[in-house]
Amino acid sequence: MSVGGTPPEGGDDRGAVRAALSGLTTRGRSFLAAGIAAAMCSYVLGQGDLLRVGLLLAALPLVCVAVVYRTRCRVAGSRRLSPARVPAGSEARVQLRVDNISRLPTGLLMLQDRVPYVLGPRPRFVLDRVEPGGRREVSYRVRSDLRGRYPLGPLQLRLTDPFGMCELTRGFSSYDLLTVVPRVEPLPAVRLAGEAAGYGDGRNRSLALAGEDDVIPRGYRHGDDLRRVHWRSTARYGELMVRREEQPQRARCTVLLDTRETAHFGSGPDSGFEWAVSGAASVAVHLLQRGYAVRLLTDTGASVPGTDGGSGFSGPVLESADTAGLLLDALAVMDHSAEPGLSPAYDLLRGGAEGLLVAFLGDLDEEQAAVVARMRQRSGGAVAFLLDNAAWAGGAGTASDPLQRRLQLLREAGWTALRVGPGTPLAALWRQAEAGAGAPTVSGMTGGWQ
Known part of the structure; x- marks a missing residue:
C-alpha cells in the first residue's frame, strides 16, 4: 500500500493563493463581479446600504476560497x-x-x-x-x-x-x-531428453568432500544428524560444527527467448511473439516448481535473474517463488530487440554446463539456424519451439519448405524441434517434446510435427 499523504502545498504561498483564486467557479466570479460593481455604484450614488450589499457579495466567494485553500492540505x-x-x-x-x-x-x-x-x-x-x-x-x-x-x-x-x-x-x-x-499455462509433468536422472525431478547429488582433509564444516542446525558432528572443527571454532558430506545439485535449465524484431510477424496479444513470451513464462514457472535452477536468456545475451558465479542461474538464496517473480517481471516488459542474430546468446552458453535448453524461436535464416544447431553441443538436452510466421500471418496451415528445412537441420543436430502455428496449445507440444523426434502430430492442432 502506498500512502499518498496530503496534497503538496508548493514552495510559494502567494502562488498557492493565486491558484486558489483561479479556482473560482462561474458562480463565484459572478458574485465577486456583482459585489465590486455594487460597491462602485454605492460610491457614485452615495448609497451606504448598497455598499454593504456589495461587500457581502464580494466577501462570500473570497471566504469560500479561503476555506477551500485551507482544506487543500488537510x-x-x-x-x-x-x-x-x-x-x-x-x-x-x-x-x-x-x-x-x-x-x-x-x-x-x-x-x-x-x-x-x-x-x-x-x-x-x-x-x-x-x-x-x-x-x-x-x-x-x-x-x-x-x-x-x-x-x-x-x-x-x-x-x-x-x-x-x-x-x-x-x-x-x-x-x-x-x-x-504473461499468461502462464499449466504444463504436464514430463521427462525430456537430457534431463538428469536420479534424485527428484532431474536432480543429482554431488560429494562436497573427498576425505578427512577435505572436510568443509558448517554450523550445526536444528535437525542435523549428530553422527555428522566434526569434533576437530567444533574444538577449533568453539561451537558445534557438522560435516557437509553431500549437497544437492539442482538440475539446470536455460529458457532462450528470441526477441529479434526481424524474426517475428505482427504484434498484439494474438501475435506469435506474445505466444513465445507466454510460452517462455510457462516453461520457466513449470520447471521452477519441479526444483530446477532456471534462467531466462535472450538473443541479446541478457540473462535473468542475474548472475551466480557468472552462470546467470538463480542461486540457492533465491526461492523458487522469488525467481519466478523476477522472471515474470522481466517478461512483462520484454520487447523486440534490434539484434541481427543469436550469436550473443550462443557465446553466453557454456559447453556441457547448461543442462536443459528450451528455446522459443522466431524466423531463422540459414545462418541463424546453423547457430542454433551449434547450441545443442552446449547443452544436456534441447527443445525448440519454432514459430511458423507464414501461418501466423494468415497463410497456409502446413509448414513451408524453408521452415521444414530449418526443422530438419535442428533435429539432425540433436534438437527436439516443433513447429508452432496460431492456436497451438503449449501443453500438447510439451507432451510431444517428451516423445522426442518420433512424436506424432496432435489431432486438431494447428501446429506440432509436420
Whole structure:
C-alpha cells in the first residue's frame, strides 16, 4: 500500500493563493463581479446600504476560497493494489482511501485516479462531506490484455465549498505500479531428453568432500544428524560444527527467448511473439516448481535473474517463488530487440554446463539456424519451439519448405524441434517434446510435427 499523504502545498504561498483564486467557479466570479460593481455604484450614488450589499457579495466567494485553500492540505489519501502482479487478461482491484485529518468537515469531494488508457477509463467518484477524523473508501477494477508495467496515480482531489463558489484540484505525489505479466499455462509433468536422472525431478547429488582433509564444516542446525558432528572443527571454532558430506545439485535449465524484431510477424496479444513470451513464462514457472535452477536468456545475451558465479542461474538464496517473480517481471516488459542474430546468446552458453535448453524461436535464416544447431553441443538436452510466421500471418496451415528445412537441420543436430502455428496449445507440444523426434502430430492442432 502506498500512502499518498496530503496534497503538496508548493514552495510559494502567494502562488498557492493565486491558484486558489483561479479556482473560482462561474458562480463565484459572478458574485465577486456583482459585489465590486455594487460597491462602485454605492460610491457614485452615495448609497451606504448598497455598499454593504456589495461587500457581502464580494466577501462570500473570497471566504469560500479561503476555506477551500485551507482544506487543500488537510486531506490524506492512499491506494492499495490487490494483487500488484496479475496475468494478462485478469483483473486487479484498486482500493482508494481518503482520510480527513483536519478538525473541520470537508465539503464535497470529487476523486479521480489517473490510469493509463490501456487499463480503461479514469475512475471518478463523488464523496459527501467527510467528518473530522473520518475516512471514505472506494474501489475500482482494472484489466489489460497487454502485458507491461503500468503506473496508477497520482490521485487527484477536486475540493468544493458548500456554495459552489470555488473548486480546487490537488494531486497527490505517490503512485503505484501494476505489473501485467504473461499468461502462464499449466504444463504436464514430463521427462525430456537430457534431463538428469536420479534424485527428484532431474536432480543429482554431488560429494562436497573427498576425505578427512577435505572436510568443509558448517554450523550445526536444528535437525542435523549428530553422527555428522566434526569434533576437530567444533574444538577449533568453539561451537558445534557438522560435516557437509553431500549437497544437492539442482538440475539446470536455460529458457532462450528470441526477441529479434526481424524474426517475428505482427504484434498484439494474438501475435506469435506474445505466444513465445507466454510460452517462455510457462516453461520457466513449470520447471521452477519441479526444483530446477532456471534462467531466462535472450538473443541479446541478457540473462535473468542475474548472475551466480557468472552462470546467470538463480542461486540457492533465491526461492523458487522469488525467481519466478523476477522472471515474470522481466517478461512483462520484454520487447523486440534490434539484434541481427543469436550469436550473443550462443557465446553466453557454456559447453556441457547448461543442462536443459528450451528455446522459443522466431524466423531463422540459414545462418541463424546453423547457430542454433551449434547450441545443442552446449547443452544436456534441447527443445525448440519454432514459430511458423507464414501461418501466423494468415497463410497456409502446413509448414513451408524453408521452415521444414530449418526443422530438419535442428533435429539432425540433436534438437527436439516443433513447429508452432496460431492456436497451438503449449501443453500438447510439451507432451510431444517428451516423445522426442518420433512424436506424432496432435489431432486438431494447428501446429506440432509436420
